[in-house]
Amino acid sequence: EAQVTQNPRYLITVTGKKLTVTCSQNMNHEYMSWYRQDPGLGLRQIYYSMNVEVTDKGDVPEGYKVSRKEKRNFPLILESPSPNQTSLYFCASSLEGGNTEAFFGQGTRLTVV
């Protein structure tokens, strides 16, 4: 089944404790991206990757890191999480660039206390 898989689905952590949210797609898509969703602010792009070893900042990259060592995986890393990073996170992939349909993962609900 074609899908984008994120893990974990729910995570509660403490300020400053490094964490990684994994994202994997099995559709051989070139473009992958991370978004955070906050009430009233919609979906805001954190980072995106047009292909392996190519990553670029989205609109809200501060406090986040990503890597794209393999085509299928695009992990999101929070080196030192802070409470303002409490949010719902979505990973998405698209066949070619951001101008094709985005397929979203199930979402990760992160709470930083």
Place this chain on the structure above:
Amino acid sequence: GENVEQHPSTLSVQEGDSAVIKCTYSDSASNYFPWYKQELGKRPQLIIDIRSNVGEKKDQRIAVTLNKTAKHFSLHITETQPEDSAVYFCAAHGDAGGTSYGKLTFGQGTILTVHP
């Protein structure tokens, strides 16, 4: 960078009525404008999209119109049904030559409620 404004933030209609959601964008180089529907507790899913060389696109009860000159695009849902109740997001993709190349920028979302 790109700025996408979406209105209204909430929209309440009676079943069978039409619903219209409007978005404006700032980067004239943007070339792709998708609309996503997110049901409660679910992930966003594409419902319709339009490219900059097209003015209108229809798919059954939904349609999207694009005015490149005015830099705005709209989602039209006719004969609304209770299952259309969801959050709807517009988005704009930046093309080469613009300030937001490669980025996909979303609007703030519209909560649509269709009353039976």
